[in-house]
Amino acid sequence: MRICVLGAGAWGTALAISAAAHPAGHRVVLWGRDAAQVEDMARSRANPRYLAGVAFPPSLLLLSGDARVAWRDADLVVLGTPMSALRAQLAALAAAACAAPVAWLCKGVEPASGFFPHEVQAEAAPQLRAGLLSGPSFALEVAQAQPTALVAASADAEVRERLVAAFHGPALRVYGNDDVTGVEVGGAVKNVLAIATGLADGLALGLNARAALITRGLAEMTRLGIALGGRAETFMGLSGLGDLVLTATGHLSRNRRVGLLLAEGRTLDEAVRSLGHVAEGVNCARAVVQRARQLGVEMPIAEAVVGLLDGCLQPAQAVAALMGREPTQEV
Numbered sequence: 435m436r437i438c439v440l441g442a443g444a445w446g447t448a449l450a451i452s453a454a455a456h457p458a459g460h461r462v463v464l465w466g467r468d469a470a471q472v473e474d475m476a477r478s479r480a481n482p483r484y485l486a487g488v489a490f491p492p493s494l495l496l497l498s499g500d501a502r503v504a505w506r507d508a509d510l511v512v513l514g515t516p517m518s519a520l521r522a523q524l525a526a527l528a529a530a531a532c533a534a535p536v537a538w539l540c541k542g543v544e545p546a547s548g549f550f551p552h553e554v555q556a557e558a559a560p561q562l563r564a565g566l567l568s569g570p571s572f573a574l575e576v577a578q579a580q581p582t583a584l585v586a587a588s589a590d591a592e593v594r595e596r597l598v599a600a601f602h603g604p605a606l607r608v609y610g611n612d613d614v615t616g617v618e619v620g621g622a623v624k625n626v627l628a629i630a631t632g633l634a635d636g637l638a639l640g641l642n643a644r645a646a647l648i649t650r651g652l653a654e655m656t657r658l659g660i661a662l663g664g665r666a667e668t669f670m671g672l673s674g675l676g677d678l679v680l681t682a683t684g685h686l687s688r689n690r691r692v693g694l695l696l697a698e699g700r701t702l703d704e705a706v707r708s709l710g711h712v713a714e715g716v717n718c719a720r721a722v723v724q725r726a727r728q729l730g731v732e733m734p735i736a737e738a739v740v741g742l743l744d745g746c747l748q749p750a751q752a753v754a755a756l757m758g759r760e761p762t763q764e765v
């Protein structure tokens with residue numbers, strides 16, 4: 435299969451490495467917008483800026499310049515860019531009449547519209563055959579071929595099958611799911627919740643607090659997802675509970691790291707700048723909460739994260755606000 439990955443950050447590069455090493459012998463092109471970075475990668479056969487210490491398989495092709503040259507022969511186009519690039523990339527693919535299935539990797543909500551990725555696609559590029567990959571997957575571990583399970587979500591069975599054929603392999607299990615809304619809500623909300631657990635851990639609030647945040651956070655994610663049309667069981671799966679546990683507890687998470695840095699007293703700007711990578715939870719927390727409010731869905735943990743990010747709440751006030759809520763039923 436000919437696979438084109440657009441976006442040479444951590445996750446796009448990791449999946450390109452994984453696909454290029456696949457026993458099926460896929461022909462994989464990794465496209466990056468920064469010509470100098472792509473030149474360096476082609477020379478060093480690695481992406482030290484985003485994935486230090488991982489060598490590229492010999493067959494991986496690197497390209498920059500006109501993205502159409504990279505994807506025009508592809509059987510599958512993968513968008514390895516953040517949420518902020520999604521609308522423009524989809525519109526460009528649709529305008530150039532891309533016939534191959536397109537799958538995005540970004541996890542979040544568009545800040546201006548409050549749209550989840552499939553809603554952006556429905557508006558910007560409805561003619562594309564589309565889907566996404568999600569689930570608990572730190573880029574570095576996938577690039578190192580450590581065992582990982584992902585979800586390929588699409589309403590279109592052929593798109594799901596294409597994603598499975600492209601990526602399912604010895605170190606990567608890829609499960610299909612037609613609940614696109616549920617999978618996307620899990621991926622977006624877990625990033626917001628990871629900021630909360632990072633903050634709690636940074637403040638040394640204890641393991642009980644972390645478990646409470648994860649569990650009640652899962653309840654918030656599930657309430658929002660069901661209100662948007664997702665299925666309850668999706669939130670108990672890889673893109674829900676699975677990715678929430680990984681991101682809320684794993685030291686490789688950028689979103690969790692933002693919470694840890696805020697707990698140290700760093701400003702949000704300092705925290706985000708020090709990452710050198712995108713932290714989607716920072717960009718989309720407010721839009722997630724606004725979407726929930728419109729639907730009458732209660733998300734107190736996500737609301738507290740927004741208060742912290744906006745500077746309206748200090749960490750101790752956020753904890754007091756959550757602990758001071760009226761007693762209520764668990765379910």
Ligand SMILES: NC(=O)C1=CN([C@@H]2O[C@H](COP(=O)(O)OP(=O)(O)OC[C@H]3O[C@@H](n4cnc5c(N)ncnc54)[C@H](O)[C@@H]3O)[C@@H](O)[C@H]2O)C=CC1
Nearest residue numbers: 442443444445446467515516519539540541572573711712
């Ligand atoms: N890193 C990870 O472990 C995982 C990341 N994701 C998601 O994948 C998305 C990308 O994340 P990362 O690769 O980690 O981010 P990153 O911060 O490592 O890299 C982002 C890349 O996108 C490029 N980019 C940004 N805007 C662009 C545009 N308009 N056109 C072309 N390239 C553009 C940047 O130059 C950079 O190379 C995010 O939504 C993230 O939540 C999902 C699963 C795992």
Ligand SMILES: O=C(CO)COP(=O)(O)O
Nearest residue numbers: 569570571572687688689
């Ligand atoms: O989505 C991820 C793992 O599944 C990566 O999470 P972070 O963006 O917080 O690093």
